[in-house]
Amino acid sequence: MEDLGKLIQTRIDKIKTIREMGINPFPYNYTVTDFSRDIIDNFDEYSRNNVEPKTVSVAGRIMAVRLMGKAAFCSIHDKKGNIQLYVAQKNIGDSLYEMFKHLDIGDIIGVGGIVKKTQVGEITVYADSLTLLTKNIRPLPIVKEKDGEVFDAFSDKELRYRNRHLDLLVTHGVKETFEKRIKIIKTVKRILDGKDFLEVETPVLLPIYGGANAAPFTTHHNSLDMMLYLRISLEPYLKRLIVGGIDRVYEIGKCFRNEGMDRTHNPEFTMLELYQAYADYNDMMTLTEELFETSCIEIHGTTEIEFDGHKIDLKRPWRRLKMVDAIKEYAQIDVESLSDDEMKVLIKKKGGEIKGAFIRGLAINEIFELYVEEKMIQPVFITHQPLETTPLCKVDYEDERYLQRFELFINGHEYANAYSESNDPVFQRKTLYEQSLRRDVDAEVSPMDENFVQAIETGMPPTGGLGIGIDRMVMLLTGERSIRDVLLFPTMKPDK
């Protein structure tokens, strides 16, 4: 008899009862002048300077009720935390107290009263007025806590992700993680804005995609009757803006990749990409260090963090290491002296593969990923990737087999990718065309983007470009191990 429907019906009946008392269970507004955390934090100082107790007006959601006949303690949750209320019949009157007894955990109330400490010393609002602001009809998960130990935590991850509104209300630390996320993004924006980067918005729906190797999502525009792609990176349009004379430009936005999902991959994710004219990949390294170090200090007050059991220090400057030297140091392999066949053996031994024809540069990159990547715990810029790894980057003038590129690795994972951007239009057209020919063996290679090449042909100044996966940066700085815990609404299959 008492399934969820009955629980809900009971509360719907209460709405009727409350209305019959002449009370609107869904009024229009309430004047809130005080918040839980402030009341508690300011209590001692206020008490020192005043004889009369402070009068406050608070509003929040009822999270616990301890009813004792003619009086009750209850805890309400507002945007700054929790505070205890003391609701006594003799203080708020018989009729209001009768209404109060019909309230449930999950209801939202406004309370006016004075702030005092209880016998056991808890700072409490002694209610002299109480207003029902919203009646809840769907029961909340009940999470209890004593001495910092949590009981009956709302721990089913599926339910948490599908019902983030509940998760935010009852799971300790969830709201804080998302507040940190926004703080990190604001810090990044503040740094870039301070360096005169212009923040822009570029299209998400595109007739052609590029800037990375990834399978795109497709959609259809009805009135144009054409296929459109969701962007897989921000690069092609930001570079057009560099050509257009916006010398420092960035975007923080969603990109979409139609690939597998796991602890570090969600189909939609947030990228930072920035481009700076007249700069190169060395400038991008300096900037990357500043973005990470400053964000870390903003969150932790220090450059030292712990992640996955590793102590990591983000204090700049960070080590810079050429890819082939990293392979030498961490895998004792001198890739440049190996024959093609020897490289194939090394890749096969670790279960790797090369798509299509064997290309030496891609094999070196593969060997790095298989043998070295996971060992890069402290922040390190791995530089000079083989030129075949991307057609959008300039080769190094000292050794044209390698690129002026870096990837930032921390804790064995890639966090940033940057180039001295390719701006030789003849080279660009050739490499993009040649790469597009590989589409028959590698479905993730982008098609040729003629308009983009024409933009480069117009003349793009020497430019440094940088991309950072914001979700992973947030994971690193919040200690979360799953990307789903730093996304408010991670992608889920439909609930059956």
Add this chain to the structure above:
RNA sequence: GGGAAAGUAGCUCAGUAGGUAGAGCACCGCCCUUUUAAGGCGAUGGUCGCCGGUUCGAAUCCGGCCUCUCUCACCA
């Protein structure tokens, strides 16, 4: 895509080497004016993820499916 674990009351979880289920909290009733995992007394509440099979009988055994978690693979 592979492997492992899981899905039982609104929430958190027990359980039974096959005989249609239990606890705590929540909810409902009663008592209680300083509680804080409040307490006391009482009551209600479940197609035990879905579909099929075996069986006199399935929540339990078998098969398939769905969802989620972890993990491996894939992934600039």
